[in-house]
Amino acid sequence: NAGVTQTPKFRILKIGQSMTLQCAQDMNHNYMYWYRQDPGMGLKLIYYSVGAGITDKxxxxxxxxxxxxxxxDFPLRLELAAPSQTSVYFCASRSGDNADTIYFGEGSWLTVV
Amino acid sequence: AQSVTQPDIHITVSEGASLELRCNYSYGATPYLFWYVQSPGQGLQLLLKYFSGDTLVQGIKGFEAEFKRSQSSFNLRKPSVHWSDAAEYFCAVISNFGNEKLTFGTGTRLTIIP
Structure with a gap:
């Protein structure tokens, strides 16, 4: 049971490039989330999903x-990277049942230059 | 829309002193409430959570939080802080009906002085 796995951990992109941040969980969780955390700031929700085939902003x-x-799997795609997307990205998942626990990945540090 | 407010951006406390970090939420029904801690360059660690039942919740590292419905608050407390408690603390909320967004507050940075 690996929990939530994010790849890559570090990446430098040039402006205009595209890439995909991978997120996988092996706990059969329905709910998955992507956040970004800018330096000295809180976590802002980018997208989330309540089950396979369902996503929301x-x-x-x-x-x-x-x-x-x-x-x-819940991959996050950046189509045309911009410097404003320089951030740390966290993926999270939860089961949604009464004993809910949220599991976070270790984060992906992305720099756009 | 649900929201979480942490009114204090930065708090400084002397080692051994008591601590209270404030968290207010905005949602009609009873939400699921969480407190997380994040050390510099690290991921998030769950301190405690509230779903229902006893409104005083005990967590790890000697932390506790009290859910007060009348004040829409879920403040985090610790009787005596240690230098190792210096970190960023985040309150988070999930609505338990319909919308399943997990929303975080902007965080409170805790500094411990000798």
Whole structure:
């Protein structure tokens, strides 16, 4: 049981490049989330999903896309990287049952230059 | 829309003194409430959570929080802080009906002085 796994941990992108941040969980959780955390700031919700095939926008979805084709995976896509997307990205998952616990990945540090 | 407010951006406390970090939420029904701690360059660690029942919740590292429905608050407390408690603290909320967004407050940075 690996929990929530994010890859890559570190990445430097050039402006205009695209990339996908991977997030996988092996706990059969329905709910998955993507956040970004800018230096000295809190976590802002980018997108979330309540189950396979269902995604919804959070507070700051512009410039990102997600998909949820399986329960396990919730990749975050940056199509045209901009310096404003320099941030730390966290993926999280939870079961949604009464004994709910939220599991976080270790974070992905992304720099756009 | 649900929201979480942490009114204190930065708090400084002497080692051994008591601590209270404030958190207010905005949501009609009873939400699920969480407190997380984040050390510099690290991920988030769950301190405690409230779903229902006893409104005083005990967590790890000697922390506790009290849910007060009348004040829409979920303040975090510790009787005596240690230098290792210096970190960023985040309050978070999930609505337990319909919208399943997990929303975080902007955080409170805690500094401990000798």
């Amino acid at each position: 959070g507070e700051v979805p512009n410039g990102y896309n997600v998909s949820r084709s399986t329960t396990e």
